Every structure is written in structure tokens, then in C-alpha cells.
Amino acid sequence: MQVVTHPGNFHADDVFAIAALRLAVGPLELVRSRDEAVVAAADVRVDVGGRSDPATGDFDHHQRGGAGERPNGIRYASFGLVWRAHGVALAGGDEEAAASIDERLVQGVDANDTGQTIVRSEVGDVRPMTVSGVVAAMNPAWDEELDDAAQDARFAQAVDVAEGILERELAGAAAFGRARRLVRDAIARAQDPRIVELDRNMPWRELVVAGAPGALYVVYPKSDGWGMQAVPVKAGDFANRRDLPAAWAGLSDDALAEATGVPGAMFCHPARFYVSARTREAIMALATLALDGDGA
Structure with missing residues (x-):
């Protein structure tokens, strides 16, 4: 399949678009050109051609009126x-996995390319480094003279980087899908809806927050025993539905065992969101104490 995109400086949207196409259809014959005859002859046009129609292999957003936008207002780039x-x-x-990758990765790249600000710094002029910035940095410097072959090689390197990121995102989304099923099963079988017990540690916060409104703690086995974490009020928040007791905060081993009366208690985080123990029996005893106490 022959794919054409524009020459010169590249951006994250065309780089990631090519990477996604390569993952979707396999090896590509890539041409970087604005020659109208070359553009028209290609099987797929990315960021050139002035049309948006997947049926004809057109993925451009530079035409008058753009190529549409998502319900949240973020416009589509290539x-x-x-x-x-x-x-x-x-x-x-x-x-669900495709939508999560769109939210986590694709929309940020599109917004950057279409001139939409979605992040503002709260610390002066400090800005996080984004994948768009990483790709942009792979272009030649303003005073670096490269011939067409060398520029194309830089573009190919950027596509390789983008493909690796996409592969990890896809693998992560698939793993999250597996976790989603396991966490939902754990919520359904919980004898006490306030405690969700998992077979192993896995991504659970979004799923428990959304799907188990009565859950306060999640317990799971780990390499050196068992852990228990407080369920946050919302995913990504540091506030918990119920903190662990203040008397446990920062204690470990004998001190924590003495404070709780639970042999095998190992460690409680000073922020009162995590506690560990050597056995399942011990962690469940700590869970019972945390539920029975006032959390103060």
C-alpha cells in the first residue's frame, strides 16, 4: 500500500497517523510529497489532499471547515x-479500549495540531513534555541542513517511536480490559460490599469508584504478603471514601502490630490510604478494624 504525506517538518499527528496505519494494514510504501500527481496516485493520503473520507483513503483536516470535531469540541487532525x-x-x-486510547493519547495530539489549548500550567511557564513535543524535537534544528533522504530518515525514526508508543498503549488497554472483567467479578462476589478482594493487584480504581459505590477498601495479595488500599472518592483523587485510622499512620512492624493488635501487620502509609500485612488473615483483620473504627 502506498501512503503519501507532506515533506519537510513533521508533526505528531502525521507521524502517529502513519504509525497507526502501519499497525493496521502492515508494511507501507511511504512517500513524502506535495506533488499533485503523486498525491492523487497514492492509495492513502495523510495530512495532504484536502479531503476526509476513509472510504477513499483520505485522512486530511486542512480543508475549509476542517474535518469535524468530537462531542467535547476537540477537532480531528490526521x-x-x-x-x-x-x-x-x-x-x-x-x-472501550479504543475510546480510552483516543482520550489518553490521540486527542492530545489532535488538539496540539489544531491549535486547541487543553492544558494550562499552574506553575509559571513550566509545561509538561508531551508526545507532540517529543516528535517535534526529532525534526532538524533551524540551522541544521539535511537533504531529503536525511529528513525522510528522521521521519522514519519518529514513526518508529510513535509505533512503539501505540503498541504499548494497545497492550495496556488490552490488559486493562482483562482487569476490568476480573474487578467486576470481584465486586459481584464480595460478601461485604465495603471490601473488594482481588486475586492479585491490578488496575481497579476507575472500576471500583464507578461500579462499587459502597466499597471502602480493596485488598489483594502481593509478593511479600497482602496489601489494602482505600478507595478514592474519584479516580485520580487523593481524597478517600474512608481513610485508615489515624493511630496507624506511619507505623510499621511491631509498632503497627501493637497499635492494631494484629500480628503480622507490616506497614501503614502516613497518608492513611495503604496498609500491608504478612497474611490474608492479618489484612482482613485490619480491614475489619478499619471498618469498625471511626477513621479518625
Whole structure:
């Protein structure tokens, strides 16, 4: 399959769009050109051509009026257009996984390319380094003279980096899908809805916060015993539905065992969101104490 995109400086949207296409359809014959005849002859056009139509292999957003926007107002750039066409298939048919990658990765790239600010610094002029910034930094410096072959080689390197990021995102989304099923099963079988017991530690916060409104603690086995974490008020928040008792904060080993009366208690985080123990019996005893106490 021959794919054409523009020459010169590249951006994250065209780089990631090519990477996504390569993952979706396999090896590509890539041409970087604005020659109208070359553009028209290609099987797929990315970021050139002035059309948006996956049926004809067109993934451009530079035409008058753009290529549309998502319900949240973030406009589509070439990466988003390719992802909209191929993302679900790349995610193994999992629409939730494809949507999560769109939210976590694709939309940020599209917003950067279409001139939409979605992040503002709260610390002066400090800005986080984004994948768009990483890709931009792979372009030649302003005073670096490269011939066309060397520029194309830089572009190919950037596509390799983007493909690696996408592969990890897809693997992570698939793993999250597996965790989603296991966590939902654990919520359903919980004898006490306030305690969700997992077979192993896995991503659970979003799922428990959304799907178990009565859950206060999650327990799971770990390499050196058992852990228990407080359920946050919302995913990504540091506030918990119920903190662990203040008397436990920062204690470990004998001191924690003495304070709780539970042999095998190992450690309680000073922030009162995590406690560990050597055995399941011990962690469940700590869970019972945390539920019976006032959390103060």
C-alpha cells in the first residue's frame, strides 16, 4: 500500500497517523510529497489532499471547515481521523479500549495540531513534555541542513517511536480490559460490599469508584504478603471514601502490630490510604478494624 504525506517538518499527528496505519494494514510504501500527481496516485493520503473520507483513503483536516470535531469540541487532525477509522480494530474490537486510547493519547495530539489549548500550567511557564513535543524535537534544528533522504530518515525514526508508543498503549488497554472483567467479578462476589478482594493487584480504581459505590477498601495479595488500599472518592483523587485510622499512620512492624493488635501487620502509609500485612488473615483483620473504627 502506498501512503503519501507532506515533506519537510513533521508533526505528531502525521507521524502517529502513519504509525497507526502501519499497525493496521502492515508494511507501507511511504512517500513524502506535495506533488499533485503523486498525491492523487497514492492509495492513502495523510495530512495532504484536502479531503476526509476513509472510504477513499483520505485522512486530511486542512480543508475549509476542517474535518469535524468530537462531542467535547476537540477537532480531528490526521491522527484522530486514522484512529477513528482503525482504532477499534487495532484494539481487538474493544470499543472501550479504543475510546480510552483516543482520550489518553490521540486527542492530545489532535488538539496540539489544531491549535486547541487543553492544558494550562499552574506553575509559571513550566509545561509538561508531551508526545507532540517529543516528535517535534526529532525534526532538524533551524540551522541544521539535511537533504531529503536525511529528513525522510528522521521521519522514519519518529514513526518508529510513535509505533512503539501505540503498541504499548494497545497492550495496556488490552490488559486493562482483562482487569476490568476480573474487578467486576470481584465486586459481584464480595460478601461485604465495603471490601473488594482481588486475586492479585491490578488496575481497579476507575472500576471500583464507578461500579462499587459502597466499597471502602480493596485488598489483594502481593509478593511479600497482602496489601489494602482505600478507595478514592474519584479516580485520580487523593481524597478517600474512608481513610485508615489515624493511630496507624506511619507505623510499621511491631509498632503497627501493637497499635492494631494484629500480628503480622507490616506497614501503614502516613497518608492513611495503604496498609500491608504478612497474611490474608492479618489484612482482613485490619480491614475489619478499619471498618469498625471511626477513621479518625
